[in-house]
Structures are given as C-alpha cells and as structure tokens.
Amino acid sequence: MAGEDPTRPIAPAGTHLRSDDVELASFAKPPPRRNQRRSSKCFVYALALIVILCAASLGFALTVLRVKTPELRLRHVDVRTLSYSTTATTASSSASLNATLVGEAVLRNTNFGRFEFLNGTAVSVIYGGTALGGGKISGGRARAREREKVTVKMEVRSSELAADGRKNLTSDVGSGMVKLTSYAKMRGRVTVVGWIKRWRTAEMNCTMSLDLRGRMVRDLRCN
Ligand SMILES: *[C@@H]1O[C@H](CO)[C@@H](O)[C@H](O)[C@H]1NC(C)=O
Ligand SMILES: *[C@@H]1O[C@H](CO)[C@@H](O)[C@H](O)[C@H]1NC(C)=O
Ligand SMILES: *[C@@H]1O[C@H](CO)[C@@H](O)[C@H](O)[C@H]1NC(C)=O
Ligand SMILES: *[C@@H]1O[C@H](CO)[C@@H](O)[C@H](O)[C@H]1NC(C)=O
Secondary structure, eight states, X not given: OTTTTTHHHHXXXXXXXXXXXXXXXXXXXXXXXXXXXXXXXXXXHHHHHHHHHHHHHHHHHHHTSOOOOOEEEEEEEEEEXXXXXXXXXXXXXXXXXXXXXEXXXXXXXXXXXXEEEOTTEEEEEEETTEEEEEEEEOOEEEOTTEEEEEEEEEEEEGGGOOHHHHHHHHHHHHHXXXXXXXEEEEEEEEEETTTXXXXXXXXXXXXXXXXXXXXXXEEEEEO
C-alpha cells in the first residue's frame, strides 16, 4: 500500500509524457497544413471584423453624421391687434390695414445634434408679392431630435403697399379676407458629435387668410 502510493502520480505523468510525445511527433510531421489552416481562419475572422466595422461606421456616417436642414412651420397665429378701414371718394377708393400677428412656430430638428440659430431672423409678411412688414425671430436653439417652439411676431402695415396693390387690398378688405404669406430664412448651425459643425438654413413659407371680421387667421398652410 505504502509502496504503491508514490507510483500513482508517476503513472499518469508517464502516460502524459507519452501522449505529449505523440502530439509533438504529429505536430512535427505535418506542421504547415495546420498552421495554414489556422492562419487562413484568422484571415477570415479579420476580414469579417473589418467588413463589420466598415458597415457599422458607414451606418454611423449615414445616420448620425448626415446633417439635415431643420424644418420651420407656423402652427398657430393669433391676431393681437387689428385695425382696418376703407375710404371711398369719388376719385378713388383706398383701404388701410394695420395688424400685429403673433405666431407660434415649431422648429423640428431631426439631427443627432443641436441646431443653434442666430438672433434676428427676418420674417416678412407678403401680400400679392409685396412685403407689408414683418418681424424678427430672436436667437435660440433646438436640441437634438427635438421640436422647439419659436415665437414669430409680425407687424402688418398697408402703408408699404404701392398703388397697384392698394387697389387689390381695397377689394380684399371689402370682402373681409386678406391672403398673406409669412416667409423666413432661419440660418443656424448644426453640431453633431460635439465637433462637426455645419451651417443650415431652415425655410418657412406659410400662407394664411386674415379674417377681418372674425379677427382670426384661417387656412394656415406651410410648405
Ligand atoms: C395704420 O397705421 C398708419 C401709420 O401708423 C396710420 O396712418 C393709419 O391710419 C393706420 N390705419 C388704420 C386703419 O388704423
Ligand atoms: C437680439 O436682437 C435684438 C434686436 O434685434 C436685441 O434687442 C436683443 O438684445 C438680441 N439678443 C441677443 C441675445 O443678442
Ligand atoms: C392684383 O390682383 C390681380 C388679380 O387678382 C393680380 O393679377 C395682380 O397681380 C394683383 N396685383 C398686386 C400688386 O397684388
Ligand atoms: C412659397 O411657396 C409657394 C407655393 O406654395 C411658392 O409659390 C413660393 O414661391 C414660395 N415662396 C418662396 C419665397 O419660396
């Protein structure tokens, strides 16, 4: 019993040595085939990894890094003040219209980064191709993939209208509906991944009908 015990660890060690020898022998005999197979496997894995990395960075570039132009649309316009008159004489008739409109616009930023717009974006109110005044939008920002409310205050003054347009305004004021267009180009900067900065200009082009008797804005449409 006592003599058998020390032989126990020796016996497996001996077999181990023998199997190692066999392995060594087989390793020494055809080594190039196994090495080649291993290195070609490595090559395939490396290639697959490179393809996956390329696809991932392409996807990243196409979605995150692509800078889109934000959208600016009027959602609602309130008539803050309104005064209008038509004076008819034997020689001519002429209308006068003054109004202050306060609009709520929505700036939709679909970028994976913030859009910061400059102070003083000019808004013009256009009637029959002529600007009848307008206003300014103060500076601000829209966070990444967010909608930001923007206040758009517009003054409408018919005194800026030429004689031709005045004639049209007279009939429009008589009918109680004045069609107006609100137009703005908002310049700002999109920042993605913290350091990529691109200038973009959001355009606002909305038409509306100013209902004089109802003192409200109807049919607001933006494109
Ligand atoms: C509109 O404003 C102008 C100048 O501010 C003024 O002369 C005119 O009388 C006003 N019109 C109306 C209808 O209030
Ligand atoms: C933005 O511009 C207006 C005048 O157009 C000015 O009163 C205001 O102080 C400016 N705001 C900033 C933050 O520069
Ligand atoms: C006046 O109205 C007529 C007919 O609707 C239009 O053809 C013309 O361009 C208008 N003129 C102005 C200055 O708005
Ligand atoms: C605004 O949109 C209308 C079409 O609804 C278009 O005819 C007009 O030219 C646009 N205005 C500007 C300044 O792009």
